[in-house]
Amino acid sequence: MALQRGFKTWANKVAADTRAELGLEPLDRLDSRQLADYLGIPVIDLSSLELDAPAVGHLLKVEPSAFSAVTVFDGTRRTIIHNDAHSPTRQNSNVSHELSHGLLGHPSTPAFDDTGCRIWSQDIEDEATWLAGCLLVPEPAALAIARGRWMSDQAAAHFGVSERMIRFRLNSTGAAARIKRANGGRD
Numbered sequence: 001m002a003l004q005r006g007f008k009t010w011a012n013k014v015a016a017d018t019r020a021e022l023g024l025e026p027l028d029r030l031d032s033r034q035l036a037d038y039l040g041i042p043v044i045d046l047s048s049l050e051l052d053a054p055a056v057g058h059l060l061k062v063e064p065s066a067f068s069a070v071t072v073f074d075g076t077r078r079t080i081i082h083n084d085a086h087s088p089t090r091q092n093s094n095v096s097h098e099l100s101h102g103l104l105g106h107p108s109t110p111a112f113d114d115t116g117c118r119i120w121s122q123d124i125e126d127e128a129t130w131l132a133g134c135l136l137v138p139e140p141a142a143l144a145i146a147r148g149r150w151m152s153d154q155a156a157a158h159f160g161v162s163e164r165m166i167r168f169r170l171n172s173t174g175a176a177a178r179i180k181r182a183n184g185g186r187d
Contacts, residue, residue, distance in 0.1 A: 002123070003123075003130060007127065008130065011130050012138070014103060015131060018135060019135065021038070022038060026141055027140065027141050029158060030135055031092070031160065032093075035099055035135070039102060041099060042080070043082060044080065044081045045081075045084035046081055048084075060083065067083050068086065069081065069083065069094040069095060082094050088160070089162045093136065097128050098128070099132075099135075100129075100132045100135065106127075133168060133172065136161050137159050137165060137166065139175075141155075141159065143173070143179065145175065146170060146178070
């Protein structure tokens with residue numbers, strides 16, 4: 001994940017400010033649906049769409065890992081469609097990722113090229129992934145987890161995320177190493 005210099009610090013501030021606007025402290029759980037409501041971005045469950053039923057059924061039941069979420073634009077208005085067949089923690093992460101695109105002001109881009117191949121900007125996706133992590137498990141929370149406030153599974157339950165997200169935030173913030181250094185090299 002190669003982010004521009006200063007992006008991580010800026011994203012931490014955006015996440016802290018956004019959480020504060022919602023009345024959340026750093027150790028509080030963020031509900032992505034609450035954030036979506038606050039931002040005025042509708043979130044639609046894939047299962048509620050009356051599209052080609054076999055295609056929707058395929059994404060919900062046969063191959064749910066093939067689709068997580070997408071932001072659909074109508075002019076400048078955003079709507080998020082997400083796969084509600086995923087676990088609640090995954091849904092929270094997926095929706096937070098899409099909301100991060102909105103918070104970052106990422107523009108609408110074509111989803112497919114002329115040959116039908118998926119196109120995306122890895123830089124933009126990395127930015128949204130990073131900000132989503134900051135929103136869901138802020139740096140102060142990662143440090144609290146590293147200090148032993150919660151075990152990994154307890155932290156995941158508390159923040160409404162997967163243990164994989166907890167590991168990502170602990171690793172990406174360097175929380176464990178920072179706590180170890182603060183303790184003079186002791187765990």
